[in-house]
Amino acid sequence: MASSSASARARRQDHIATGVLTAIVAVICVALVAIVVYIVGSGAGKLFDVSFLTGKPQQFKAGGGIGPELFNSFYLLVLTLLLSLPLSLGAAIYLAEYAHEGPVTTAAKTIIETLSSLPSIVVGLFGMLFFVLQLGWGFSIMSGALALTMFNLPILTRVIQQALEAVPRDQRDAGLALGLTRWETTIHILIPSAMPAIVTGVILSAGRVFGEAAALIYTAGQSAPMLDFTNFDLSSASCPWNVWRPAETLAVHIWKINSEGVVPDLAAVSSGTAAVLMVCILAFNIIARIVGRRLERRLTAE
Amino acid sequence: MMAGHSTSMGVEDVNLYYGDFHALKDITLDMPANQITALIGPSGCGKSTLLRCLDRMNDRVQGCRVEGRITLGDEDIKDIDPYDLRRRVGMVFQHPNPFPLTIYENVVYGLRRQGRRPKSELDGVVESTLRRVGLWDEVKDKLKASGLSLSGGQQQRLCIARALAVDPEVLLMDEPTSALDPISTSLVEELASELAHDHTVVIVTHNMQQAARISNQTAFFYLGELVEVGPTAELFVRPKKKQTEDYLTGRFG
Numbered sequence: 001m002a003s004s005s006a007s008a009r010a011r012r013q014d015h016i017a018t019g020v021l022t023a024i025v026a027v028i029c030v031a032l033v034a035i036v037v038y039i040v041g042s043g044a045g046k047l048f049d050v051s052f053l054t055g056k057p058q059q060f061k062a063g064g065g066i067g068p069e070l071f072n073s074f075y076l077l078v079l080t081l082l083l084s085l086p087l088s089l090g091a092a093i094y095l096a097e098y099a100h101e102g103p104v105t106t107a108a109k110t111i112i113e114t115l116s117s118l119p120s121i122v123v124g125l126f127g128m129l130f131f132v133l134q135l136g137w138g139f140s141i142m143s144g145a146l147a148l149t150m151f152n153l154p155i156l157t158r159v160i161q162q163a164l165e166a167v168p169r170d171q172r173d174a175g176l177a178l179g180l181t182r183w184e185t186t187i188h189i190l191i192p193s194a195m196p197a198i199v200t201g202v203i204l205s206a207g208r209v210f211g212e213a214a215a216l217i218y219t220a221g222q223s224a225p226m227l228d229f230t231n232f233d234l235s236s237a238s239c240p241w242n243v244w245r246p247a248e249t250l251a252v253h254i255w256k257i258n259s260e261g262v263v264p265d266l267a268a269v270s271s272g273t274a275a276v277l278m279v280c281i282l283a284f285n286i287i288a289r290i291v292g293r294r295l296e297r298r299l300t301a302e
Numbered sequence: 303m304m305a306g307h308s309t310s311m312g313v314e315d316v317n318l319y320y321g322d323f324h325a326l327k328d329i330t331l332d333m334p335a336n337q338i339t340a341l342i343g344p345s346g347c348g349k350s351t352l353l354r355c356l357d358r359m360n361d362r363v364q365g366c367r368v369e370g371r372i373t374l375g376d377e378d379i380k381d382i383d384p385y386d387l388r389r390r391v392g393m394v395f396q397h398p399n400p401f402p403l404t405i406y407e408n409v410v411y412g413l414r415r416q417g418r419r420p421k422s423e424l425d426g427v428v429e430s431t432l433r434r435v436g437l438w439d440e441v442k443d444k445l446k447a448s449g450l451s452l453s454g455g456q457q458q459r460l461c462i463a464r465a466l467a468v469d470p471e472v473l474l475m476d477e478p479t480s481a482l483d484p485i486s487t488s489l490v491e492e493l494a495s496e497l498a499h500d501h502t503v504v505i506v507t508h509n510m511q512q513a514a515r516i517s518n519q520t521a522f523f524y525l526g527e528l529v530e531v532g533p534t535a536e537l538f539v540r541p542k543k544k545q546t547e548d549y550l551t552g553r554f555g
Contacts (some may be wrong), residue, residue: 170399177393
């Protein structure tokens with residue numbers, strides 16, 4: 001008798017928990033979808049406007065575009081990944097496979113965790129003091145890419161480390177038992193096994209980097225010289241590939257026109273830019289899922 | 303091509319410590335060539351630990367210290383490069399752990415790492431090894447499929463094939479059937495018996511019927527000590543020690 005009432009209670013609790021959890025998730029989803037729909041919706045008019053996507057931003061007149069900003073965002077992203085991916089891969093392999101548990105790994109983990117929760121404006125101000133002023137690089141893509149690298153390194157290192165640690169110990173044993181060195185096991189077995197999680201993590205971190213503003217305001221700067229894609233003079237400010245030129249990104253552009261913009265169509269430019277940014281980040285997330293799932297399937301499927 | 307050059311393994315006065323914990327105490331055991339030696343005992347008795355000493359898998363375990371002499375044939379394994387040792391002493395694990403590669407690549411993995419080989423030779427090794435483990439007919443049409451797409455029992459036989467492809471002298475098996483269904487288990491057992499014709503086989507098992515069915519010699523471990531070792535038939539029928547008898551009759555463990 002007592003046990004049946006206890007099990008009835010347990011079942012009732014289970015029902016309540018299911019209801020409450022479903023409600024919470026529903027609220028979160030509705031809120032997020034509403035934000036996405038609102039942002040994309042308010043900028044929808046500009047989203048497919050080629051002259052907006054490729055045009056030159058205006059200082060005082062209406063009708064400015066975001067061509068250079070769009071390019072700068074992607075260029076900075078690629079440079080940041082080129083800098084941060086090898087470093088974080090190396091650090092993650094060391095921490096996951098080589099380092100013995102001890103004061104060094106504990107210290108490294110604490111530092112990485114602290115760095116990954118560092119407010120990005122702090123990273124940006126450090127970047128300004130060190131790269132921009134101390135090293136005299138000025139507001140430049142290089143300063144911005146290094147600030148973003150500092151911002152991205154801890155996140156990426158952690159993602160890759162967790163992906164490696166999630167590979168079952170059996171796989172390491174299998175490699176070792178076949179007479180492989182630790183390096184061979186890491187390169188040929190662990191990294192391929194962890195690849196779906198690594199790729200997903202890299203693309204998701206790319207989304208964060210792509211939308212980052214605070215770390216760039218004082219490093220890559222807030223001006224976007226018009227780019228000339230036929231110019232390959234790497235010292236020219238209009239050469240797209242010149243890493244020493246200032247480069248405003250989409251996120252910084254949104255911040256700037258809202259804080260000091262004087263163009264008459266300010267609201268339209270701002271929401272158009274936000275919509276473009278949102279669509280890019282959504283695309284990153286969807287690509288991350290598709291690529292991750294594909295790789296996963298390739299590892300296990302027929 | 304699979305030259306059967308089996309070599310015995312021996313353990314003399316081996317003590318193993320994890321930090322302060324004395325995990326193996328004065329173990330002396332001969333594992334003769336072309337025989338199956340079964341290591342049995344309750345969980346935590348040190349049998350898997352001993353197995354992992356035989357191919358120096360404990361080397362990199364932090365705080366683990368091994369004293370005493372372990373021999374492969376006449377050689378002390380301390381004098382053998384650990385990577386060479388592991389090519390001569392293969393190992394199969396409790397959970398099937400094929401690499402996330404194709405079936406073909408899983409089999410030739412160890413060989414490829416030893417240097418370039420012509421494809422015809424690799425093809426030959428794949429077929430002969432998969433035939434030995436009884437997997438050839440099941441997978442010959444899908445050698446390019448992932449090893450992880452196979453069933454658990456097939457995966458385990460693939461892992462045995464992977465270990466055999468480098469032609470080891472000794473094969474260590476750490477509870478190789480504990481994660482398998484009964485049919486796969488009997489396939490792996492038959493395979494182990496067959497492998498003992500030209501390999502030294504050492505198998506750790508929780509399953510006493512399994513030890514009784516396939517092994518020539520059984521060693522019973524309890525709390526890090528080797529309580530009793532003898533020909534399997536004898537040990538199971540007339541154990542000399544009370545602890546062995548208690549374990550075999552299911553009074554503990």
